Amino acid sequence: MTSQAADARYVEIPAHTVREEPIVVAVDTDKGEVADTGVMVRAGATVSIVVAAGGTNAAATTSASLLRVIAEEGANVTITEVVGIGSSQQHLESVGVDADDDAHVEVRQYALGGGTVAFGTAVSLSGDRARANVGLRYFADGKDHLDVNHVVRQRGKNTIAHVRENGILDDAAEKALRATIDLVHGARGSKGDEAESVLVFGDDVVNKTVPVILCDEDDVQGNHGATIGTVGPEQMDYLADRGLSRKDAEALFVRALFEDAIINAPEAHAHDVAVRQAERVLGAEVAHDFDASVQLAEDEEA
Amino acid sequence: MTKERTQVADVDRSLYDFTKSEEGYERYADGLTPDIVRAISAKKDEPQWMLDLRLKALDEYHRRPMATNWGPSIAGLDLDHISTYVSPKTKQASSWDDVPADIKDTFERLGIPEAERESLAGVGAQYDSEIVYHNMREEVAKQGVVYTTIEDALHDPKWEPVVHEYFGTLIPMTDHKFAALHYAVWSGGSFVYVPAGVSLDYPLQSYFRLNAQGAGQFEHTLIIVEPGANLHFIEGCSAPKYYEANLHAGAVELFVKDGARLRYSTIENWSKNMYNLNTKRATVGADAKMEWVSGSFGSHVSYLYPTTILAGDRSSCEFTGITFSGATQDLDTGCKVILNGRDTTASVSTKSISKDGGINTFRSSVVVGRHADNARCTVSCQSLMLDNISRSDTIPAMDVRNPTASVGHEATIGRISDDTILYLMSRGCSEQEARTLVVNGFANPVSKELPMEYAVEMNNLIKLEMEGAIG
Numbered sequence: 001m002t003s004q005a006a007d008a009r010y011v012e013i014p015a016h017t018v019r020e021e022p023i024v025v026a027v028d029t030d031k032g033e034v035a036d037t038g039v040m041v042r043a044g045a046t047v048s049i050v051v052a053a054g055g056t057n058a059a060a061t062t063s064a065s066l067l068r069v070i071a072e073e074g075a076n077v078t079i080t081e082v083v084g085i086g087s088s089q090q091h092l093e094s095v096g097v098d099a100d101d102d103a104h105v106e107v108r109q110y111a112l113g114g115g116t117v118a119f120g121t122a123v124s125l126s127g128d129r130a131r132a133n134v135g136l137r138y139f140a141d142g143k144d145h146l147d148v149n150h151v152v153r154q155r156g157k158n159t160i161a162h163v164r165e166n167g168i169l170d171d172a173a174e175k176a177l178r179a180t181i182d183l184v185h186g187a188r189g190s191k192g193d194e195a196e197s198v199l200v201f202g203d204d205v206v207n208k209t210v211p212v213i214l215c216d217e218d219d220v221q222g223n224h225g226a227t228i229g230t231v232g233p234e235q236m237d238y239l240a241d242r243g244l245s246r247k248d249a250e251a252l253f254v255r256a257l258f259e260d261a262i263i264n265a266p267e268a269h270a271h272d273v274a275v276r277q278a279e280r281v282l283g284a285e286v287a288h289d290f291d292a293s294v295q296l297a298e299d300e301e302a
Numbered sequence: 303m304t305k306e307r308t309q310v311a312d313v314d315r316s317l318y319d320f321t322k323s324e325e326g327y328e329r330y331a332d333g334l335t336p337d338i339v340r341a342i343s344a345k346k347d348e349p350q351w352m353l354d355l356r357l358k359a360l361d362e363y364h365r366r367p368m369a370t371n372w373g374p375s376i377a378g379l380d381l382d383h384i385s386t387y388v389s390p391k392t393k394q395a396s397s398w399d400d401v402p403a404d405i406k407d408t409f410e411r412l413g414i415p416e417a418e419r420e421s422l423a424g425v426g427a428q429y430d431s432e433i434v435y436h437n438m439r440e441e442v443a444k445q446g447v448v449y450t451t452i453e454d455a456l457h458d459p460k461w462e463p464v465v466h467e468y469f470g471t472l473i474p475m476t477d478h479k480f481a482a483l484h485y486a487v488w489s490g491g492s493f494v495y496v497p498a499g500v501s502l503d504y505p506l507q508s509y510f511r512l513n514a515q516g517a518g519q520f521e522h523t524l525i526i527v528e529p530g531a532n533l534h535f536i537e538g539c540s541a542p543k544y545y546e547a548n549l550h551a552g553a554v555e556l557f558v559k560d561g562a563r564l565r566y567s568t569i570e571n572w573s574k575n576m577y578n579l580n581t582k583r584a585t586v587g588a589d590a591k592m593e594w595v596s597g598s599f600g601s602h603v604s605y606l607y608p609t610t611i612l613a614g615d616r617s618s619c620e621f622t623g624i625t626f627s628g629a630t631q632d633l634d635t636g637c638k639v640i641l642n643g644r645d646t647t648a649s650v651s652t653k654s655i656s657k658d659g660g661i662n663t664f665r666s667s668v669v670v671g672r673h674a675d676n677a678r679c680t681v682s683c684q685s686l687m688l689d690n691i692s693r694s695d696t697i698p699a700m701d702v703r704n705p706t707a708s709v710g711h712e713a714t715i716g717r718i719s720d721d722t723i724l725y726l727m728s729r730g731c732s733e734q735e736a737r738t739l740v741v742n743g744f745a746n747p748v749s750k751e752l753p754m755e756y757a758v759e760m761n762n763l764i765k766l767e768m769e770g771a772i773g
Contacts, residue, residue, distance in 0.1 A: 183715075185690070188690075198702075200702065200704075200705045200707075201705060202705060203705055204672075204703075205702075205703070205705060206701070206702075206703050207700075207701070207702045207703070208699070208700065208701045208702075209699070209700045209702075209711075210697065210698065210699045210700070211698060211711065211713070212695070212696065212697050212698075213695065213696045213713060213715050214695045215685070215687065215693065215694045215695060215715045216693045217687075217690055218687035218688065218689055218690040218692065218717040219690065219717060220687075220715070220716070220717075221714070221715070221716045222713075222714065222715035222716070223712070223713065223714045223715075224696075224711075224712070224713050225710070225711060225712040225713070226698075226700060226709070226710065226711040226712075227708075227709070227710050227711075228700060228702045228707070228708070228709040228710075229707065229708035229709065230705050230706060230708075
C-alpha cells in the first residue's frame with residue numbers, strides 16, 4: 001500500500017547497534033504537514049525517535065504524524081513526542097509499537113496546548129518480559145481540546161507496563177483521556193499499572209477520565225488510579241507561608257511542566273516547539289529563563 | 303476426610319432452586335401488544351393516566367432499537383417468548399395463614415416469615431407479577447409510615463396524587479429501552495412513605511420471587527423519605543433455574559428529602575437463566591444521606607448501575623457492592639453518582655469475584671457538575687480472579703466540571719496469592735477451605751454492612767459458589 005503522507009519513510013536499525021543521533025520527525029503544523037514513519041528496530045538495537053509537531057499561525061490547519069515501531073527481541077526504543085500548536089489548528093498524533101521478547105519501550109509525551117490535539121498511543125507487549133513506560137505531561141488552556149487514548153496490550157508472559165499521565169487544565173479547556181491496560185489471556189505473570197493526576201485551575205474546564213483495566217488472565221496484577229482536583233489546602237498553606245498566592249502557586253505548577261518539557265527535549269525541533277509554547281503561556285522572559293538554565297547545564301556538562 | 307470439613311458441604315442447594323407448579327395461574331400470552339398492556343391495566347383497575355403512561359411507554363419501547371454496543375450480549379432474550387404477566391390465583395394477604403400453601407412454603411424456605419418475626423418492621427412478598435403478602439407492624443403504621451403496593455396506593459384517594467406526582471419522574475421511560483418496557487407492563491412492587499422526622503428502628507423488606515418459566519418480573523418500587531426521616535429498606539430476589547430465558551426489568555425510584563437518610567440493601571440471587579436489566583435511582587436533598595448496599599450473585603446477564611443524584615448541598619452517598627460471577631454468568635454492574643450540590647461527598651467501594659469462566663465488568667460514572675463546589679468523591683474497585691478462564695474488566699468514567707472538586711479513583715485486579723493459600727494450608731485448612739476463607743474475607747467489608755440474616759445468606763452464597771472451585 002502506498003502511503004498518503006508526502007514524507008513517508010522507513011528506517012531500519014541494524015541488530016545490536018546503537019544509533020547515536022535520534023530519528024527526528026518534524027511536523028510543521030502551520031503548513032498542515034503529515035508524516036508517516038516506520039521504524040524497524042532489529043534485535044538488541046537501541047534508538048531514540050523524536051516527533052516534534054508545532055506551529056504558531058492563526059490559520060486553521062490539520063496536521064498529523066503516524067509513527068509505527070517494531071522492536072525486536074531485546075531492542076531499546078525511546079520515543080519523545082512534543083506537540084504544541086496554534087489555537088486554530090488541529091493535530092493528530094499517533095504512535096503504535098510492537099515489542100518482542102525483552103524489548104523495552106519508553107514513550108515520553110508532551111502535549112503543550114493548542115486548538116485540538118488527539119494523542120493516540122497503542123503499545124503491544126507481544127513478547128515475554130517486554131516492558132513499556134508511557135508518560136504523558138499535558139497542559140491545555142483557553143478553549144483547547146485534548147483527546148488522549150492510551151492502550152497497552154500485554155500479551156507476552158511477565159510483561160510490565162507503567163502508564164502515567166500528569167496534566168494541568170486551565171480556563172475552558174476540555175480534556176478526555178482513555179487509558180487502557182489490557183491483560184490478554186496468556187499474559188501470565190504480567191503487571192500493568194496506570195495513574196493519572198490532573199490539576200484543574202479554570203472555572204470552565206471539562207475533564208473526562210476513563211481508566212480501563214481489561215483482565216482475561218488470573219496470574220496478573222492490574223492497577224489504576226486517578227486523582228482530579230486543584231492545589232490542596234495543605235499545599236496552599238505551605239506556599240502561602242512563603243508569600244505565594246493561589247495564582248502564584250498555580251503558575252509554579254505550569255512553569256514546572258514547561259521546564260520539564262524544555263529540559264527533556266532531546267533535539268532542536270522538539271526544543272523549539274516547547275520553548276514557543278512556553279513563550280505563549282508564560283511569556284518570553286520565563287521561557288528563555290528555562291533555556292538559559294538548559295544552556296548552563298549543557299555548558300557545565302561540556 | 304477433607305470433604306467433611308469444608309463448610310461448602312453444609313449449604314442446602316435446594317434453598318433457591320426449587321419450583322412450584324403454575325397450574326391454575328393466570329398467564330398472559332407471550333410478547334408485547336397494546337392489548338396485553340390494556341389487560342394488565344384493566345386487571346389493576348388503574349386511573350386513566352396510568353393506562354396512558356403505559357401505552358406511551360409501549361410506543362417508546364417499540365420505537366427504540368435494541369442497544370447493540372453496550373455490555374454483555376442479550377441476544378438470547380426474546381421478548382416474543384416472554385410472558386409479561388403471570389399471577390397466582392390468590393389475593394394479597396396480610397397474614398401468612400391466608401397465603402396459599404405452596405407459595406407460603408416458598409417464602410418459608412427462603413426464611414421471609416421468620417425474618418419478619420425477628421427483625422423487620424414490615425414485609426412485602428411478590429410472587430411472579432403480584433404481591434401475595436403485605437404486612438407492617440402496627441406501631442410503625444401509627445407513626446404515619448405507609449408501606450403498601452403501588453396498586454393499593456393508586457386506589458387510595460390520599461396517595462393516588464402522590465404516586466401521580468412522583469411515579470416515573472426519576473427514571474423517565476425514555477431512559478433506555480428496558481425502562482420503557484418496564485413502564486408498559488410494570489406490576490407489583492412497593493410504595494413507601496416515611497413522614498418527616500420519623501425514624502424506623504427496623505428495616506422494611508420486599509422479597510421478589512419469580513417462579514414462572516419464560517416470564518418477566520417488572521415490579522416498581524417508589525420510596526419517599528420526607529425531611530429528617532430515616533429508613534432502611536431491604537430488597538431480596540431469587541428464582542429457580544429454568545432452561546429458557548427469564549427477564550427482570552424492575553425500577554426503583556428513591557426520593558430522599560432534606561436531612562433524611564435512606565439505606566437500600568439488596569441481595570440479588572436470580573437464577574442463571576435470568577436477564578437482570580434493572581434500573582435504580584435516588585435523588586438526595588440537602589444534608590441528606592443515601593446508602594446503597596448491593597450484592598449481585600445470580601442471573602445470566604446483569605445490567606445494574608444504581609444511580610445517585612446528590613442534588614442538595616452537603617448531601618452524601620455511600621455505595622458498597624459485591625458481584626460474584628461464576629460459570630455462564632456475565633455481570634455488568636457498578637454505579638453512577640452525579641454530584642450537583644455544594645460540599646457533597648460520595649464514596650464508592652466495590653468488590654468483584656470471577657470464577658469458572660464467569661465475567662465481571664465494573665462500570666462507574668462520576669459526574670461533578672459546574673456548581674458542585676468542594677465536591678468530594680472516591681471510588682475504589684477491587685477484583686479477584688479465581689482461575690484463568692474467567693474475566694474481569696473495570697471501566698470507570700469521571701467527568702469533572704468544577705475546579706474546586708476532588709475526585710479520586712483506584713482499582714486493582716489480581717488473584718489470591720499462592721503464599722496466602724500455602725500459609726493457610728500449613729495451618730490445617732484444605733485448599734478449598736483456604737480459598738473460601740480468603741474470599742469471605744475479601745467480601746467481608748460488604749457483608750458487615752448487611753443485616754445479619756442477609757450477611758449469613760451472602761456468606762452461604764459465596765460458599766455455594768466456591769464449591770468445585772478447586773480442580
